[in-house]
Amino acid sequence: MAGTNRKAKAKDKPTPGPVIILVEPQMAENVGHVARAMMNCGFAELRIVKPRFDWPSRKAVAVSSGADVILEKAKIFKTTEAAVKDLKRIYATTARWRNMSKPVMTSIDTVKEILKLKIKPQQVGLLFGKESKGLDNDDVAMCDGIISIPLNPTYSSLNLGQAVLLVAYEWLRATYIHPPRQLHLRDSGFASKDELLNFYGRLEEKLDACGFLRVKEKRPRMVRHIRNIFQKAELTTQEVNTLHGIITNINIKGAKGKR
Amino acid sequence: MAGTNRKAKAKDKPTPGPVIILVEPQMAENVGHVARAMMNCGFAELRIVKPRFDWPSRKAVAVSSGADVILEKAKIFKTTEAAVKDLKRIYATTARWRNMSKPVMTSIDTVKEILKLKIKPQQVGLLFGKESKGLDNDDVAMCDGIISIPLNPTYSSLNLGQAVLLVAYEWLRATYIHPPRQLHLRDSGFASKDELLNFYGRLEEKLDACGFLRVKEKRPRMVRHIRNIFQKAELTTQEVNTLHGIITNINIKGAKGKR
Numbered sequence: 002m003a004g005t006n007r008k009a010k011a012k013d014k015p016t017p018g019p020v021i022i023l024v025e026p027q028m029a030e031n032v033g034h035v036a037r038a039m040m041n042c043g044f045a046e047l048r049i050v051k052p053r054f055d056w057p058s059r060k061a062v063a064v065s066s067g068a069d070v071i072l073e074k075a076k077i078f079k080t081t082e083a084a085v086k087d088l089k090r091i092y093a094t095t096a097r098w099r100n101m102s103k104p105v106m107t108s109i110d111t112v113k114e115i116l117k118l119k120i121k122p123q124q125v126g127l128l129f130g131k132e133s134k135g136l137d138n139d140d141v142a143m144c145d146g147i148i149s150i151p152l153n154p155t156y157s158s159l160n161l162g163q164a165v166l167l168v169a170y171e172w173l174r175a176t177y178i179h180p181p182r183q184l185h186l187r188d189s190g191f192a193s194k195d196e197l198l199n200f201y202g203r204l205e206e207k208l209d210a211c212g213f214l215r216v217k218e219k220r221p222r223m224v225r226h227i228r229n230i231f232q233k234a235e236l237t238t239q240e241v242n243t244l245h246g247i248i249t250n251i252n253i254k255g256a257k258g259k260r
Numbered sequence: 261m262a263g264t265n266r267k268a269k270a271k272d273k274p275t276p277g278p279v280i281i282l283v284e285p286q287m288a289e290n291v292g293h294v295a296r297a298m299m300n301c302g303f304a305e306l307r308i309v310k311p312r313f314d315w316p317s318r319k320a321v322a323v324s325s326g327a328d329v330i331l332e333k334a335k336i337f338k339t340t341e342a343a344v345k346d347l348k349r350i351y352a353t354t355a356r357w358r359n360m361s362k363p364v365m366t367s368i369d370t371v372k373e374i375l376k377l378k379i380k381p382q383q384v385g386l387l388f389g390k391e392s393k394g395l396d397n398d399d400v401a402m403c404d405g406i407i408s409i410p411l412n413p414t415y416s417s418l419n420l421g422q423a424v425l426l427v428a429y430e431w432l433r434a435t436y437i438h439p440p441r442q443l444h445l446r447d448s449g450f451a452s453k454d455e456l457l458n459f460y461g462r463l464e465e466k467l468d469a470c471g472f473l474r475v476k477e478k479r480p481r482m483v484r485h486i487r488n489i490f491q492k493a494e495l496t497t498q499e500v501n502t503l504h505g506i507i508t509n510i511n512i513k514g515a516k517g518k519r
Contacts, residue, residue: 014414038422043412066417109438151437152429153302155273158325163297166422167429170411178410179368213509226502234493243485250472251510 015043015177019115019125021165022084022091024050024140027132032072033064034162035129040068042169043177046123047075048084053131081128081140090118091126093144094164095135105147108171114146116175127168132161189238196241201228207248274302274436278374278384280424281343281350283309283399286391291331292323293421294388299327301428302436305382306334307343312390340387340399349377350385352403353423354394364406367430373405375434386427391420448497455500460487466507 021039026032026049039047049056056077062069078084085091092111106114115125128144130136141147150159150167159167192200205224208214214223234240280298285291285308298306308315315336321328337343344350351370365373374384387403389395400406409418409426418426451459464483467473473482493499 015412037417040415041411041418041422068415107437109433152300152432153274156299156327158296159300163300163422163425166425170426170429173411174368178366207510208506211509213506223502226499227506230493230495230499230503233495234489236489236492240485240489243482244489247467247472247486250470251466 015173017043017045017122018169018172018176019044019122019127020046020048020088021169022048022050022081022126022128023052023161024081024084024128024136025053025131026129026161027053028161029054029058029060030064031132031161032058032075033061033066033068034160035165036061036065036068036071036075038162038166038169039071040065041166042173044169044172045071045074047071048078048126049075050078050081050084052077081143085126085128085143087124088126089120089124090115091128091144092146092148093128093130093136093141094148094150094168095130095141101138101142103141103144103147105149107151108148108168109151109175111146111148111168112171112175115172122172129161129164192236192238192241196238197231197236200241200244201231203245203248207251274432276302276304276381277428277431277435278303278381278386279305279307279347280428281307281309281340281385281387282311282420283340283343283387283395284312284390285388285420286312287420288313288317288319289323290391290420291317291334292320292325292327293419294424295320295324295327295330295334297421297425297428298330299324300425301432303428303431304330304333306330307337307385308334309337309340309343311336340402344385344387344402346383347385348379348383349374350387350403351405351407352387352389352395352400353407353409353427354389354400360397360401362400362403362406364408366410367407367427368410368434370405370407370427371430371434374431381431388420388423451495451497451500455497456490456495459500459503460490462504462507466510 021035021044023032023035026035029052032049032052036047039045052058054060057072061072065072076084092115115122118125127148128136128140130140148168150157150164152159201224204227205214208227214220216223231244236244280294280303282291282294285294288311291306291308291311295306298304311317313319316331320331324331335343351374374381377384386407387395387399389399407427409416409423411418460483463486464473467486473479475482490503495503
């Protein structure tokens with residue numbers, strides 16, 4: 002169907018994302034859409050707390066168009082507590098402000114946070130509430146954070162399947178399709194601020210000595226300008242040591258010389 | 261509903277994205293879902309080529325839950341040519357390989373390309389074909405590029421509303437929610453490679469003169485290492501000039517000195 006790739010092989014499959022937990026979903030069709038969205042994004046594990054319709058559901062299977070493997074393996078729970086108890090981190094998606102002190106993050110930042118935690122995706126749960134009013138406050142209170150899906154602020158209403166699709170897509174996007182820019186630190190880690198400030202100080206001392214910073218009024222701006230050059234280079238400890246070596250070897254002797 | 265923000269004001273509204281063009285959609289409900297996805301992502305203009313149902317459609321309005329303003333303003337066309345003739349750039353979403361020489365890009369890269377073109381979003385069209393078989397080859401041939409929505413390669417089937425949602429979301433994400441990392445070039449543009457190589461050459465000359473690069477076997481690696489420090493700094497022309505100034509002022513006199 003629209004804009005999809007049919008030629009792929011199983012070995013290209015993304016590794017499964019977090020557990021999707023639907024709390025008291027009201028319509029079986031929506032669970033079918035959720036299964037499909039999960040499969041689109043390589044998610045495997047679905048848990049349902051007190052579905053408001055018979056389970057297993059033929060309607061859900063009909064809507065899932067091929068993603069019924071997720072429905073077959075879905076586990077049903079009587080309480081949210083039971084559905085999350087083996088997990089290490091859970092996040093609530095909610096539209097309403099809960100008057101609770103709780104971190105609220107976009108789905109983009111939630112994914113980043115989960116990846117930084119260095120726990121298995123299968124130990125993380127993403128909770129979605131019932132279609133009519135979302136999660137109840139007790140469920141939200143149990144969560145480690147609240148996910149906000151960033152959309153047009155004047156019209157951000159999503160149905161359940163679309164909400165799962167957009168959150169799961171962010172996971173796939175960050176882990177599989179489009180991993181974030183990374184700096185490879187081949188030799189050593191990033192230089193500490195202390196190491197950098199020490200280098201800047203030593204460089205400026207030499208530049209004072211050779212007269213490059215002789216115009217007093219310009220000195221602060223020049224210093225900032227030069228520090229920024231090195232700041233942008235995201236220096237490692239080894240690179241700072243190299244730069245120290247250069248400064249040491251260059252013999253400063255008063256100013257002058259033309260380019 | 262799930263994970264959305266209801267407190268926003270109209271002034272926070274994103275500026276409209278490209279034109280969405282549905283070619284021969286078969287089900288009115290799907291057009292309702294498309295309107296909703298468009299509104300979620302701040303898109304405003306919908307064009308429909310030969311809908312296979314009566315238009316205007318009550319069913320579409322019912323499904324659109326509040327996004328019916330997009331349906332009211334939608335324009336109907338008899339041919340794809342007529343629907344695209346005022347546009348400057350059009351992209352096809354398609355799943356099937358068309359045996360056509362045509363750039364295929366992810367939705368992520370398509371958005372980047374459109375933003376680089378520096379034409380108005382309203383001069384760009386995104387084409388979605390009929391639910392059963394997508395766009396026909398004549399329509400694809402007219403397009404400037406093919407959009408592939410990056411998903412789980414072993415299950416990437418999307419319905420029309422979801423396909424529009426994911427492409428429109430990428431637009432919103434890149435332009436409104438999460439603009440890409442940008443380097444502010446306050447003073448001058450990026451230095452040319454020529455300016456950089458010239459600076460590197462001059463620096464290495466000085467480092468040869470002062471003896472820093474005296475160990476012959478290590479020289480090539482040291483040179484690469486030092487060049488990379490400055491390479492990472494994404495230097496502007498003005499910054500390269502500052503660095504030249506530093507080199508000029510430092511008076512090289514044989515090696516030595518300890519840190």
